[in-house]
Amino acid sequence: MACQKPATNQTDVSNNTDKPNIIIFYVDDLGYGDIGKNGLIGAETPEIDKLADGGILFTDVHSPHATCTPSRYSMLTGEYAFRKKAQILPGDAPLLINPNTRTLPDMLREAGYATGVVGKWHLGLGNGNVDWNKAVKPGPLEIGFDYSFLLPSTGDRVPSVYLENHNVVNLDPKDPITVSYKKNISDRPTGNDHPELLRQGADKQHGNTIINGISRIGYMKGGEKALWTDEDFPEKLAGKASDFITKHKDEPFFLYFAFHDIHVPRLPSDKFKGKSPMGLRGDVIYQMDYTTGLVMKTLRDLGIEENTLVIFTSDNGAVLSDGYDDKAIELLGDHKPTGPYAGGKYSSLEGGTRVPMIAYWPNRIKAGQTNDATFSHIDFYASFAELLGEEIPQGVAIDSKSMLPALLGESQQGRDFMVEEAFSLGMRHGKWKYIQPIPKKRRIPDFMDKKKFIKGGLSHQPQLFNLEEDIAEDKNIAEQHPEIVALMQGKLDSIKKVNTVPSK
Incomplete structure:
Protein backbone atom coordinates (compact mmCIF):
# COMPACT_ATOMS: atom_id res chain seq x y z
CA MET A 1 0.00 0.00 0.00
CA ALA A 2 1.30 3.44 -0.88
CA CYS A 3 2.49 5.57 2.02
CA GLN A 4 2.62 9.26 2.71
CA LYS A 5 4.80 11.33 4.94
CA PRO A 6 2.55 13.29 7.32
CA ALA A 7 2.06 16.88 6.16
CA THR A 8 3.61 19.60 8.28
CA ASN A 9 3.89 23.36 8.40
CA GLN A 10 7.64 23.35 8.89
CA THR A 11 10.42 21.00 7.84
CA ASP A 12 13.24 19.27 9.71
CA VAL A 13 11.78 19.39 13.22
CA SER A 14 12.05 15.76 14.35
CA ASN A 15 15.78 15.85 15.14
CA ASN A 16 15.42 13.51 18.13
CA THR A 17 17.59 10.53 18.95
CA ASP A 18 15.48 8.95 21.70
CA LYS A 19 11.82 8.09 21.53
CA PRO A 20 10.00 9.98 24.28
CA ASN A 21 7.38 8.32 26.39
CA ILE A 22 3.99 9.81 25.52
CA ILE A 23 1.09 10.39 27.92
CA ILE A 24 -2.23 11.91 26.91
CA PHE A 25 -4.27 13.07 29.90
CA TYR A 26 -7.82 13.24 28.47
CA VAL A 27 -10.07 14.90 31.04
CA ASP A 28 -13.85 14.61 30.65
CA ASP A 29 -16.01 17.75 30.24
CA LEU A 30 -13.28 20.15 31.39
CA GLY A 31 -13.95 23.58 29.93
CA TYR A 32 -11.42 26.05 28.60
CA GLY A 33 -11.69 28.14 31.77
CA ASP A 34 -11.55 25.21 34.19
CA ILE A 35 -7.80 25.34 34.93
CA GLY A 36 -5.92 27.91 36.95
CA LYS A 37 -3.92 29.27 34.03
CA ASN A 38 -7.15 30.01 32.13
CA GLY A 39 -8.93 31.88 34.90
CA LEU A 40 -10.41 29.22 37.19
CA ILE A 41 -12.31 30.66 40.16
CA GLY A 42 -13.52 28.52 43.07
CA ALA A 43 -10.90 25.77 42.84
CA GLU A 44 -7.17 25.39 42.21
CA THR A 45 -5.11 23.25 39.83
CA PRO A 46 -1.50 23.50 41.03
CA GLU A 47 -0.32 20.29 39.35
CA ILE A 48 -1.74 21.31 35.97
CA ASP A 49 -0.43 24.86 36.33
CA LYS A 50 3.00 23.37 37.03
CA LEU A 51 2.85 21.56 33.69
CA ALA A 52 1.97 24.81 31.95
CA ASP A 53 4.84 26.65 33.67
CA GLY A 54 7.21 23.93 32.47
CA GLY A 55 5.86 23.69 28.95
CA ILE A 56 3.36 25.25 26.54
CA LEU A 57 -0.11 26.58 27.29
CA PHE A 58 -2.21 26.52 24.10
CA THR A 59 -5.01 29.01 23.52
CA ASP A 60 -6.73 27.71 20.38
CA VAL A 61 -6.62 23.92 20.45
CA HIS A 62 -9.87 22.01 19.93
CA SER A 63 -11.33 18.63 20.70
CA PRO A 64 -12.48 16.98 17.46
CA HIS A 65 -16.13 17.06 18.60
CA ALA A 66 -18.29 18.73 21.23
CA THR A 67 -19.13 15.36 22.82
CA CYS A 68 -17.09 12.48 24.20
CA THR A 69 -17.44 9.37 22.03
CA PRO A 70 -16.83 11.17 18.71
CA SER A 71 -13.82 13.05 20.11
CA ARG A 72 -12.19 9.84 21.31
CA TYR A 73 -12.90 8.12 18.01
CA SER A 74 -11.31 10.97 16.04
CA MET A 75 -8.30 11.31 18.30
CA LEU A 76 -7.46 7.60 18.10
CA THR A 77 -8.14 7.18 14.36
CA GLY A 78 -7.19 10.53 12.83
CA GLU A 79 -10.60 10.60 11.12
CA TYR A 80 -13.51 12.99 11.59
CA ALA A 81 -16.31 11.34 13.51
CA PHE A 82 -18.93 12.23 10.90
CA ARG A 83 -17.32 9.66 8.59
CA LYS A 84 -18.48 6.98 11.07
CA LYS A 85 -21.67 8.82 12.05
CA ALA A 86 -20.29 8.56 15.59
CA GLN A 87 -22.52 9.66 18.45
CA ILE A 88 -22.57 9.25 22.22
CA LEU A 89 -22.87 5.48 22.72
CA PRO A 90 -25.04 3.50 25.12
CA GLY A 91 -23.19 1.28 27.57
CA ASP A 92 -23.82 -1.91 25.61
CA ALA A 93 -22.80 -0.62 22.16
CA PRO A 94 -20.43 -2.67 19.98
CA LEU A 95 -16.88 -1.46 19.39
CA LEU A 96 -17.05 1.70 17.29
CA ILE A 97 -13.53 1.47 15.85
CA ASN A 98 -13.16 -1.22 13.21
CA PRO A 99 -10.32 -3.56 14.31
CA ASN A 100 -9.05 -3.31 10.72
CA THR A 101 -8.49 0.42 11.17
CA ARG A 102 -4.89 1.41 11.81
CA THR A 103 -5.09 3.49 14.98
CA LEU A 104 -2.78 5.82 16.87
CA PRO A 105 -1.76 3.05 19.31
CA ASP A 106 -1.19 0.73 16.34
CA MET A 107 1.21 3.24 14.83
CA LEU A 108 3.03 3.76 18.11
CA ARG A 109 3.28 0.04 18.81
CA GLU A 110 4.81 -0.48 15.38
CA ALA A 111 7.32 2.24 16.33
CA GLY A 112 8.40 0.16 19.32
CA TYR A 113 6.09 1.50 22.04
CA ALA A 114 4.25 -0.37 24.76
CA THR A 115 0.70 0.95 24.65
CA GLY A 116 -1.88 1.23 27.42
CA VAL A 117 -5.25 2.83 28.14
CA VAL A 118 -6.60 3.49 31.62
CA GLY A 119 -9.94 5.09 32.50
CA LYS A 120 -13.18 5.90 30.73
CA TRP A 121 -13.56 4.10 27.39
CA HIS A 122 -16.99 4.87 25.89
CA LEU A 123 -16.09 3.58 22.43
CA GLY A 124 -18.12 0.39 22.61
CA LEU A 125 -17.04 -3.20 23.27
CA GLY A 126 -17.61 -6.50 21.54
CA ASN A 127 -19.70 -7.12 18.46
CA GLY A 128 -23.07 -6.45 20.11
CA ASN A 129 -24.99 -8.39 22.79
CA VAL A 130 -21.92 -8.54 25.05
CA ASP A 131 -21.78 -11.35 27.62
CA TRP A 132 -20.04 -9.61 30.51
CA ASN A 133 -19.33 -12.96 32.17
CA LYS A 134 -16.91 -14.06 29.45
CA ALA A 135 -14.01 -12.43 27.62
CA VAL A 136 -15.31 -9.11 26.29
CA LYS A 137 -13.84 -8.48 22.86
CA PRO A 138 -13.06 -6.93 20.48
CA GLY A 139 -11.96 -3.93 22.50
CA PRO A 140 -8.81 -1.89 23.13
CA LEU A 141 -6.49 -4.88 22.74
CA GLU A 142 -7.82 -5.43 19.22
CA ILE A 143 -7.14 -1.84 18.10
CA GLY A 144 -3.54 -1.40 19.18
CA PHE A 145 -3.36 -1.34 22.97
CA ASP A 146 -1.24 -3.86 24.86
CA TYR A 147 -3.05 -3.22 28.15
CA SER A 148 -6.36 -1.74 29.23
CA PHE A 149 -8.12 -0.99 32.51
CA LEU A 150 -11.48 0.55 31.79
CA LEU A 151 -14.73 1.98 32.88
CA PRO A 152 -16.53 0.25 29.97
CA SER A 153 -18.60 3.31 29.03
CA THR A 154 -19.07 6.15 31.54
CA GLY A 155 -19.79 6.52 35.22
CA ASP A 156 -23.43 7.34 34.59
CA ARG A 157 -24.07 4.12 32.63
CA VAL A 158 -24.15 0.45 33.53
CA PRO A 159 -22.36 -1.90 33.83
CA SER A 160 -20.75 -0.19 36.83
CA VAL A 161 -17.70 -2.44 36.89
CA TYR A 162 -14.05 -2.31 35.88
CA LEU A 163 -12.84 -4.21 32.84
CA GLU A 164 -9.17 -5.22 32.80
CA ASN A 165 -8.06 -6.34 29.36
CA HIS A 166 -10.93 -8.65 28.35
CA ASN A 167 -12.46 -9.49 31.72
CA VAL A 168 -14.63 -7.89 34.41
CA VAL A 169 -12.59 -7.41 37.58
CA ASN A 170 -13.67 -9.39 40.70
CA LEU A 171 -16.60 -11.04 38.96
CA ASP A 172 -18.12 -13.95 40.89
CA PRO A 173 -19.26 -16.58 38.36
CA LYS A 174 -22.05 -17.52 40.77
CA ASP A 175 -23.43 -13.97 40.43
CA PRO A 176 -23.38 -13.30 36.68
CA ILE A 177 -23.97 -9.87 35.17
CA GLY A 222 -25.83 -9.30 39.34
CA GLY A 223 -22.10 -8.68 39.67
CA GLU A 224 -22.34 -7.46 43.24
CA LYS A 225 -18.66 -8.12 44.12
CA ALA A 226 -17.50 -6.45 40.90
CA LEU A 227 -19.30 -3.14 41.40
CA TRP A 228 -17.13 -0.06 41.56
CA THR A 229 -17.27 2.68 44.19
CA ASP A 230 -17.14 6.00 42.35
CA GLU A 231 -15.12 7.70 45.06
CA ASP A 232 -12.28 5.23 44.44
CA PHE A 233 -11.68 6.32 40.83
CA PRO A 234 -8.72 8.69 41.46
CA GLU A 235 -6.56 6.27 43.41
CA LYS A 236 -7.66 3.21 41.41
CA LEU A 237 -7.06 4.70 37.96
CA ALA A 238 -3.86 6.52 38.91
CA GLY A 239 -2.63 3.31 40.49
CA LYS A 240 -3.21 1.28 37.35
CA ALA A 241 -1.55 3.99 35.26
CA SER A 242 1.46 4.02 37.57
CA ASP A 243 1.71 0.23 37.41
CA PHE A 244 1.76 0.39 33.61
CA ILE A 245 4.41 3.11 33.61
CA THR A 246 6.57 1.22 36.12
CA LYS A 247 6.34 -2.00 34.13
CA HIS A 248 7.50 -0.24 30.96
CA LYS A 249 9.91 2.32 32.40
CA ASP A 250 12.85 0.87 30.47
CA GLU A 251 11.19 1.08 27.05
CA PRO A 252 9.19 3.78 25.29
CA PHE A 253 5.51 3.69 26.23
CA PHE A 254 2.27 5.40 25.27
CA LEU A 255 -0.38 5.88 27.94
CA TYR A 256 -3.85 7.19 27.15
CA PHE A 257 -5.18 8.20 30.57
CA ALA A 258 -8.89 8.93 30.19
CA PHE A 259 -10.30 10.56 33.32
CA HIS A 260 -13.83 10.07 34.55
CA ASP A 261 -13.64 13.46 36.29
CA ILE A 262 -15.18 15.94 35.84
CA HIS A 263 -18.06 14.07 34.18
CA VAL A 264 -21.28 13.33 36.05
CA PRO A 265 -22.03 11.81 38.47
CA ARG A 266 -19.59 13.96 40.42
CA LEU A 267 -18.63 11.99 43.52
CA PRO A 268 -15.36 13.23 45.05
CA SER A 269 -13.50 11.14 47.55
CA ASP A 270 -13.50 12.25 51.19
CA LYS A 271 -10.17 13.98 50.58
CA PHE A 272 -11.87 16.55 48.33
CA LYS A 273 -15.50 16.55 49.40
CA GLY A 274 -16.49 20.06 50.48
CA LYS A 275 -13.18 21.61 49.41
CA SER A 276 -14.61 24.02 46.84
CA PRO A 277 -17.22 26.77 47.24
CA MET A 278 -18.45 25.64 43.80
CA GLY A 279 -19.67 22.42 45.38
CA LEU A 280 -19.17 18.99 43.85
CA ARG A 281 -18.01 20.24 40.45
CA GLY A 282 -15.30 22.30 42.10
CA ASP A 283 -14.39 19.37 44.35
CA VAL A 284 -13.79 17.06 41.39
CA ILE A 285 -11.68 19.71 39.65
CA TYR A 286 -9.42 19.58 42.71
CA GLN A 287 -9.54 15.79 42.51
CA MET A 288 -8.70 15.74 38.79
CA ASP A 289 -5.66 17.91 39.45
CA TYR A 290 -4.57 15.62 42.30
CA THR A 291 -4.91 12.55 40.05
CA THR A 292 -2.71 14.22 37.44
CA GLY A 293 -0.14 14.83 40.14
CA LEU A 294 -0.13 11.18 41.20
CA VAL A 295 0.81 10.03 37.70
CA MET A 296 3.42 12.77 37.31
CA LYS A 297 4.96 11.75 40.65
CA THR A 298 5.43 8.23 39.28
CA LEU A 299 7.41 9.66 36.36
CA ARG A 300 9.60 11.68 38.72
CA ASP A 301 10.14 8.79 41.13
CA LEU A 302 11.25 6.58 38.24
CA GLY A 303 13.53 9.25 36.82
CA ILE A 304 11.80 9.34 33.42
CA GLU A 305 9.92 12.64 33.55
CA GLU A 306 12.53 14.47 31.48
CA ASN A 307 11.97 12.30 28.43
CA THR A 308 8.19 12.05 28.61
CA LEU A 309 5.95 14.11 26.34
CA VAL A 310 2.84 14.91 28.37
CA ILE A 311 -0.31 16.24 26.72
CA PHE A 312 -2.99 17.51 29.09
CA THR A 313 -6.36 18.37 27.55
CA SER A 314 -10.13 17.67 27.53
CA ASP A 315 -12.52 15.70 25.32
CA ASN A 316 -14.98 18.59 24.85
CA GLY A 317 -16.21 21.79 26.45
CA ALA A 318 -17.81 22.29 29.84
CA VAL A 319 -21.30 21.34 31.00
CA LEU A 320 -22.83 22.11 34.38
CA SER A 321 -26.24 20.42 34.43
CA ASP A 322 -26.01 17.00 32.76
CA GLY A 323 -28.53 14.65 34.34
CA TYR A 324 -27.94 14.98 38.06
CA ASP A 325 -28.86 17.59 40.65
CA ASP A 326 -25.44 18.43 42.10
CA LYS A 327 -25.98 22.23 42.38
CA ALA A 328 -23.28 22.98 39.79
CA ILE A 329 -25.27 25.91 38.40
CA GLU A 330 -26.42 27.30 41.74
CA LEU A 331 -22.91 27.25 43.22
CA LEU A 332 -21.00 28.44 40.16
CA GLY A 333 -20.33 31.93 41.55
CA ASP A 334 -18.17 34.11 39.31
CA HIS A 335 -16.45 31.23 37.56
CA LYS A 336 -16.76 30.93 33.76
CA PRO A 337 -16.17 27.28 32.77
CA THR A 338 -15.75 28.06 29.06
CA GLY A 339 -13.74 31.22 29.71
CA PRO A 340 -14.77 34.01 27.32
CA TYR A 341 -16.35 31.63 24.81
CA ALA A 342 -20.02 30.89 24.18
CA GLY A 343 -21.63 27.47 24.25
CA GLY A 344 -20.23 24.39 25.92
CA LYS A 345 -20.49 20.62 25.61
CA TYR A 346 -22.86 19.68 22.75
CA SER A 347 -22.60 23.18 21.23
CA SER A 348 -21.45 24.30 17.77
CA LEU A 349 -20.06 27.49 19.29
CA GLU A 350 -16.41 27.84 20.35
CA GLY A 351 -17.05 26.69 23.92
CA GLY A 352 -18.05 23.28 22.58
CA THR A 353 -14.61 22.31 21.32
CA ARG A 354 -12.08 24.94 22.42
CA VAL A 355 -10.46 23.23 25.37
CA PRO A 356 -7.46 23.72 27.63
CA MET A 357 -4.29 22.07 26.43
CA ILE A 358 -0.74 21.88 27.71
CA ALA A 359 2.31 20.18 26.19
CA TYR A 360 5.19 19.34 28.54
CA TRP A 361 8.49 17.63 27.70
CA PRO A 362 11.48 18.92 29.70
CA ASN A 363 14.05 17.38 27.32
CA ARG A 364 12.64 19.17 24.31
CA ILE A 365 10.03 21.85 25.07
CA LYS A 366 11.12 25.23 26.36
CA ALA A 367 9.30 26.14 29.56
CA GLY A 368 6.87 28.99 30.06
CA GLN A 369 5.43 29.33 26.54
CA THR A 370 2.01 30.36 25.28
CA ASN A 371 1.02 29.24 21.79
CA ASP A 372 -1.90 30.54 19.70
CA ALA A 373 -1.72 27.97 16.88
CA THR A 374 -5.10 26.57 15.82
CA PHE A 375 -5.33 22.79 15.61
CA SER A 376 -7.25 19.75 16.79
CA HIS A 377 -6.61 16.58 18.77
CA ILE A 378 -7.20 14.75 15.50
CA ASP A 379 -3.71 16.01 14.62
CA PHE A 380 -1.94 14.02 17.35
CA TYR A 381 -1.73 11.03 15.00
CA ALA A 382 0.24 12.75 12.22
CA SER A 383 2.25 14.85 14.70
CA PHE A 384 3.50 11.82 16.62
CA ALA A 385 4.16 10.00 13.36
CA GLU A 386 6.41 12.83 12.20
CA LEU A 387 8.14 12.98 15.56
CA LEU A 388 9.04 9.30 15.28
CA GLY A 389 9.71 9.25 11.54
CA GLU A 390 6.81 6.88 10.90
CA GLU A 391 5.08 6.84 7.53
CA ILE A 392 1.28 6.88 7.41
CA PRO A 393 -0.21 4.50 4.82
CA GLN A 394 -2.41 6.04 2.15
CA GLY A 395 -6.03 6.16 3.34
CA VAL A 396 -5.08 6.07 7.03
CA ALA A 397 -5.65 8.96 9.48
CA ILE A 398 -6.85 10.92 6.47
CA ASP A 399 -7.94 13.98 8.43
CA SER A 400 -4.86 14.27 10.64
CA LYS A 401 -2.21 16.87 9.86
CA SER A 402 1.12 17.20 11.60
CA MET A 403 1.23 20.12 14.00
CA LEU A 404 4.56 19.01 15.40
CA PRO A 405 6.31 22.41 15.16
CA ALA A 406 3.51 24.03 17.17
CA LEU A 407 3.26 21.07 19.55
CA LEU A 408 6.95 21.49 20.39
CA GLY A 409 6.74 25.26 20.68
CA GLU A 410 8.82 25.86 17.55
CA SER A 411 6.06 27.57 15.57
CA GLN A 412 2.89 29.57 16.12
CA GLN A 413 1.50 28.42 12.79
CA GLY A 414 -1.62 26.29 12.98
CA ARG A 415 -4.14 24.89 10.55
CA ASP A 416 -5.34 27.11 7.74
CA PHE A 417 -8.74 25.40 7.92
CA MET A 418 -10.00 23.40 10.91
CA VAL A 419 -13.27 21.50 11.22
CA GLU A 420 -15.35 21.79 14.39
CA GLU A 421 -17.95 19.05 14.90
CA ALA A 422 -21.07 19.12 17.05
CA PHE A 423 -24.65 18.61 15.88
CA SER A 424 -23.57 20.40 12.73
CA LEU A 425 -20.21 21.02 11.09
CA GLY A 426 -18.26 24.21 11.62
CA MET A 427 -15.08 25.57 10.12
CA ARG A 428 -12.35 27.85 11.43
CA HIS A 429 -10.21 29.86 9.03
CA GLY A 430 -8.08 32.47 10.77
CA LYS A 431 -10.42 34.95 12.44
CA TRP A 432 -13.46 33.48 10.69
CA LYS A 433 -15.80 30.94 12.24
CA TYR A 434 -18.46 29.36 10.02
CA ILE A 435 -21.32 27.07 11.12
CA GLN A 436 -23.04 25.09 8.40
CA PRO A 437 -26.86 25.35 8.48
CA ILE A 438 -28.85 22.29 9.39
CA PRO A 439 -31.52 21.11 6.90
CA LYS A 440 -34.76 23.08 7.10
CA LYS A 441 -36.76 19.87 7.58
CA ARG A 442 -34.71 19.06 10.67
CA ARG A 443 -35.93 20.58 13.92
CA ILE A 444 -33.39 22.58 15.90
CA PRO A 445 -32.93 20.59 19.13
CA ASP A 446 -33.82 22.53 22.25
CA PHE A 447 -32.35 20.20 24.89
CA MET A 448 -29.16 22.28 25.07
CA ASP A 449 -30.98 25.48 25.96
CA LYS A 450 -33.76 23.99 28.07
CA LYS A 451 -32.01 21.11 29.86
CA LYS A 452 -28.29 21.89 29.69
CA PHE A 453 -28.58 25.69 29.79
CA ILE A 454 -26.07 25.91 26.97
CA LYS A 455 -26.37 28.01 23.82
CA GLY A 456 -26.43 25.43 21.02
CA GLY A 457 -25.49 27.63 18.08
CA LEU A 458 -27.55 25.75 15.49
CA SER A 459 -29.54 27.48 12.76
CA HIS A 460 -31.32 26.82 9.48
CA GLN A 461 -29.28 29.68 8.07
CA PRO A 462 -25.52 29.88 7.41
CA GLN A 463 -23.67 31.54 10.28
CA LEU A 464 -20.40 33.45 10.07
CA PHE A 465 -18.59 35.18 12.92
CA ASN A 466 -15.47 37.33 13.13
CA LEU A 467 -13.86 36.03 16.32
CA GLU A 468 -11.46 38.97 16.52
CA GLU A 469 -14.41 41.33 16.94
CA ASP A 470 -17.10 38.98 18.27
CA ILE A 471 -15.59 36.34 20.53
CA ALA A 472 -19.04 35.46 21.94
CA GLU A 473 -20.39 34.67 18.45
CA ASP A 474 -23.37 36.97 18.91
CA LYS A 475 -23.42 38.71 15.52
CA ASN A 476 -24.03 36.58 12.43
CA ILE A 477 -22.42 38.39 9.49
CA ALA A 478 -22.93 35.70 6.85
CA GLU A 479 -25.02 37.97 4.62
CA GLN A 480 -22.29 40.63 4.59
CA HIS A 481 -19.59 38.15 3.50
CA PRO A 482 -21.09 35.65 1.03
CA GLU A 483 -17.65 35.01 -0.46
CA ILE A 484 -16.31 33.77 2.89
CA VAL A 485 -19.39 31.60 3.41
CA ALA A 486 -18.91 30.08 -0.05
CA LEU A 487 -15.21 29.45 0.64
CA MET A 488 -15.90 27.73 3.96
CA GLN A 489 -18.81 25.65 2.73
CA GLY A 490 -16.82 24.62 -0.33
CA LYS A 491 -13.94 23.49 1.90
CA LEU A 492 -16.32 21.47 4.08
CA ASP A 493 -17.88 19.87 1.02
CA SER A 494 -14.46 18.84 -0.33
CA ILE A 495 -13.49 17.32 3.04
CA LYS A 496 -16.72 15.32 3.21
CA LYS A 497 -16.01 13.74 -0.19
CA VAL A 498 -12.77 12.08 0.98
CA ASN A 499 -13.10 8.35 1.72
CA THR A 500 -11.18 6.24 4.19
CA VAL A 501 -10.16 2.60 3.81
CA PRO A 502 -9.36 -0.19 6.33
CA SER A 503 -5.62 -0.77 6.62
CA LYS A 504 -4.95 -3.97 8.55
Missing part, protein backbone atom coordinates in the same frame (compact mmCIF):
# COMPACT_ATOMS: atom_id res chain seq x y z
CA THR A 178 -26.89 -9.04 32.92
CA VAL A 179 -27.26 -5.61 31.32
CA SER A 180 -30.21 -4.13 29.44
CA TYR A 181 -30.85 -0.70 28.02
CA LYS A 182 -34.39 -1.59 26.97
CA LYS A 183 -36.15 -2.93 30.06
CA ASN A 184 -35.61 -3.48 33.76
CA ILE A 185 -34.18 -6.98 34.21
CA SER A 186 -32.95 -6.39 37.77
CA ASP A 187 -34.34 -6.52 41.28
CA ARG A 188 -32.16 -3.56 42.20
CA PRO A 189 -34.24 -0.43 42.89
CA THR A 190 -34.30 2.39 40.35
CA GLY A 191 -34.02 6.10 40.89
CA ASN A 192 -37.25 6.79 39.05
CA ASP A 193 -39.19 4.48 41.38
CA HIS A 194 -37.27 5.20 44.60
CA PRO A 195 -35.87 8.76 44.57
CA GLU A 196 -35.68 8.65 48.37
CA LEU A 197 -32.71 6.26 48.04
CA LEU A 198 -30.61 8.66 45.95
CA ARG A 199 -27.62 10.71 47.07
CA GLN A 200 -28.23 13.02 44.09
CA GLY A 201 -31.49 13.65 42.29
CA ALA A 202 -31.51 12.57 38.64
CA ASP A 203 -33.55 13.14 35.51
CA LYS A 204 -35.59 10.32 33.99
CA GLN A 205 -32.83 9.21 31.60
CA HIS A 206 -30.38 8.81 34.50
CA GLY A 207 -33.02 7.30 36.79
CA ASN A 208 -32.55 3.57 36.25
CA THR A 209 -30.56 1.06 38.34
CA ILE A 210 -29.19 2.49 41.60
CA ILE A 211 -25.56 1.64 42.38
CA ASN A 212 -23.60 3.29 45.20
CA GLY A 213 -26.58 5.54 45.91
CA ILE A 214 -26.60 6.93 42.35
CA SER A 215 -29.09 5.99 39.66
CA ARG A 216 -27.59 5.27 36.24
CA ILE A 217 -28.61 5.02 32.61
CA GLY A 218 -29.63 1.42 31.88
CA TYR A 219 -30.40 -1.63 34.01
CA MET A 220 -27.93 -4.05 35.59
CA LYS A 221 -28.45 -7.34 37.40
